[in-house]
Amino acid sequence: MNDPKALLICNGYKDKRYIETIILARKLGKQPVVVIEQADEVERIISASKELGAAPLIGIRAKLSTNNSGRWGKSIGEKSKFGLSIPEILTTIDQLTNSNLLKELKLLHFHVGSQINDIAILKDALQEAGQIYIELVRLGAPMGFLDVGGGLGVDYDGSRTATTASTNYSLQNYANDVVATIQECCESKNIECPTLISESGRAIASHFSILIFNILGKSLVPSENPLPQEKECLIIKNLRATLKLIKSIPQTSESDISKLQETWNDALKFKEDSLVAFRLGYINLLERGTAEQLTWACAKALVERLPNIDTSLIPKELKTLSYNLAGTYYANLSIFRSAPDTWAIDQLFPIMPIHRLNEKPTHLGDFADLTCDSDGKLSQFIDNGQVKPLLELHDLKDNEDYLIGMFLSGAYQEVMGNLHNLFGSTNAVHVRLTNEGGYKVEHVVREDTKADVLKATEHNPDQLLERLRIASESAIQKGTLRIKDAQKLMEHIEISLRNSTYLQE
Template identity: 50%
Template sequence: MTATLETTSQAPAPSTAPPAWTIEESENLYRIEGWGDPYFSINAAGHVTVSPQGDHGGSLDLYELVEGLRKRNIGLPLLLRFSDILADRINRINAAFARGIARYKYPNSYRGVYPIKCNQHRHIVEALVRYGKPYYFGLEAGSKPELMIALAMLEPAESPDMEANQSLLICNGYKDREYIETALLARRLGHRPIIVVEQVSEVTLAIEISQALGIKPILGVRAKLSTQGVGRWGISTGDRAKFGLTIPEMLAVVNQLKAVEMLDCLQLLHFHIGSQISSISVIKEAMTEASQIYVQLAKLGANMQYLDVGGGLGVDYDGSKTNFYASKNYNIQNYVNDVISAVQEACEAATVPCPTLISESGRAIASHQSVLIFDVLATNDIPQQLPEPQSEKEHLIIRNLWETWEMISAENYQEAYHDAVQFKEEAISLFNFGYLGLKERARAEQLYWACCSKILDICRQQAYVPDDLEDLELSMSSIYYVNMSVFQSAPDSWAIDQLFPIMPIHRLDEEPTQRGILADITCDSDGKIDRFIDLRDVKSVLELHPLRQLPPAANRDHPPVFEPYYLGMFLMGAYQEIMGNLHNLFGDINVVHIQMTPKGYQIEHLVKGDTIAEVLSYVQYDAEDLLENMRCYTEKALEDDRMSLEESQLLLENYERSLLHYTYLKN
């Protein structure tokens, strides 16, 4: 007989381990649902995914995509462009206008145009023309070079009878004779260019050229509205705005056209109240004023057909859905409904036919399709190790810092901070007068940072942080050195404090325990990013993960090597690429166009970034001349026995190879 031992089951002891970090916490932290919907999200692996077709297609794992590109020897930093997002943006704007027109029974149509200045790169313009063709989506040119692009990229109508259904070409910007002649002659090809008058003198020129060529122009006038914009571009409106005509100037244009029996050529009213309009109330006010100007021009006898509401449709960079300058408190449908209702109300009240509506929403179309990916090269962290116990032999100032560190608590942390600052300053003063040695100063600084670290941990638990401790988070933050140039790839971040969403594209199922700012690889103190999106205003540090060190190699004298850590800067498709500069001669980066396929994705286009030789040629250096100079210098060094033949060959090989390489660093 076998005896059995009965046991009493006991509940497991409660775990003391902190709860695991979840991807939902990363979603909330980086606000990806706010700014990324419907294109960006986080998958179960903790990687950022992109859904280029929005709600209507599959998704790609950004981390796996970047790893695949690196295996193809496409180095970082790189810009990913998703042309399917461009198609989706055009579809959404046109669908919103279709819904608005149906809702209000608006008796005319919508024709969108893309302002080329937003991003002039060929593959983007080609894609927009292709995706916009079903909607008769046109282009807007703000300069003579952009006019050259538009005329060659838009397909003209095959016959004059089809011209009415042709995509529009809006001709903005300052114009000379050649500009106006080219635009007018394009009508013979089947294009439908509308020359928008920015200055009264342009009307005189347009009349003269029209009469000489025997081609009637389609003219528009750009109005300087009194409605004041908001945000960085609020000064785009008003009497002293850079572009457009005042009301007296518009009347002068009308009279001038009437005098030569060409008033029927005036068919469009255009206005622009600035880029990135964050408040819907400003749009409503502008639409009310512009609609009244439109109907009054029609009453004066102008053959009004079009109302161009310009750009301004905002992008929610911080995901807060507020009227903060990096956000917007409306969606596309709200915007469209306010445009349509204001125009319809004014026209019906004045018994004027409702116009074809035009918008120039460049930022809202192009921003989402580009993602900048860059890697972290190294970090500079505040020392976090616990200080060694004090010795009675140590200097009084060091003993004071030690006692301060020991006594820090939630009850006295604010007072302790000021004590630590005072003792540190005294230690530096004593060092400067020779009363402390280098080791003692190092010990004092270690204790000071230990005090700050302990105080910061307490601050993070408080509902309110005292004003004198607000900067402590930034002072204690790490510096993450990233393989990019702010001046080349994110110039608005540096020049006008534009906020872009930035976050790791992997490890999002881990808690980001570091707080850091980003420093680029240019030799410029402005080459950094220390302003990041937040639900409330702006935060000065970004939550990041510590770098993971790879196992040491056989030769332990080598510096530590870390796993790749990739960050993404999102909503980068508008203005950044074309406005980048060559600070420190960091050139254009690699650009990869990705298109979705039934089996995943394909690389539609690869635009290789600049090599060092190419960048040097931009500043009038010839790579062959430089190489020849180096050869001569090495020959002289050989002759003087200052270097060996092997050393000279290694130097020349490295020099020549570097000229052919990417301007950025290898990691």
């Protein structure tokens, strides 16, 4: 804002006050460009300019016809929300000419949608926009700027492919294509090349944001072999025999796959038998538990025999066993607050532990968040261009933090996150690298407290405390609560209201 030549691109819906502010900003000595995105804005710009006796710099957002089939592809094309069609652009030129404002038309803008995966889409759009730019110059507009919008993609999964989590181009390829295509268009028609503007958001912000969360615990299916009891029912004996058989199968042999499949079918049948027997009252809870544990022990023994076998030969049912055996790691976060895109649009972010990196992860797992929502899970991970349901993780150690980083999370997650289940914002720290090679924490933004979140949902924490005090008073009178306990209860709630919405210990 201190550079007098810097442009202030004003896009989005515009009411009268917005347009007047833009014009006044020009009088202030700034370079505001009002980008016409809807046809009805033109008249408002013309009348505000007359009223204020000054005009803004003017830009037009074009609705290109280029096809973008990507996730944000609806930002372009005839049915897109913003931009002027070619007939509307021609009408706008007439309106601006008639009101003597064509001399202020300096910029052409387009936006093909966020996260362009395939560079071919951008190339088509650039060619189309280049030709429109040339035509605008021919129609008498001074022009000078071409704004290629956002859309520069991020290679989230590192695969360098035209898939949703990646891009088939690098930053340099993108820059080369933008510059070369526009240069070629303009030079072939002897038109001076414009100054290029880009509005990349995601590509700039993504790398600067990391979400770090701690793991509170882990759940595993019980797959240890339970100690034999004196008298065991037939179902349990059968399961023990099946387990013994699986363990006798050598680890590498491919010819044993059908044997593995057969034993697993047996184990499932015996498990089913145990459920029926329990429902009919023939076995007790302990026996049902033993049968379940033995089934998982069979699954574990089976999976241990699979790794050396070509995965294409493994039947699907056996492949999913490792998924069923994997642990769920409980994450101290809300997906809906801090990573909503993973839930809403299956966005893939690189996720990995941020320490113990010199220690081989020996477990597979996914993450469940703190919300009561069964959708609150992170169970899609990058896998060299593919998606895998489990991540390699370490076993948890007592009294030791296990911290996980979600990388490339950018600016969109934070702003789109919501108060689902009343989980508030997380602590944020702004870290800057120093010239000496170290880093410094520049700024700490405190997380929401429970009181903050209650207020945001129209509750009054002071009133809640007062009601609790009155209820305690009455319990003390009745003799059901000791004064000491009442104090403790009030203290817990008071401290809790001032504290994080996430678990602390």
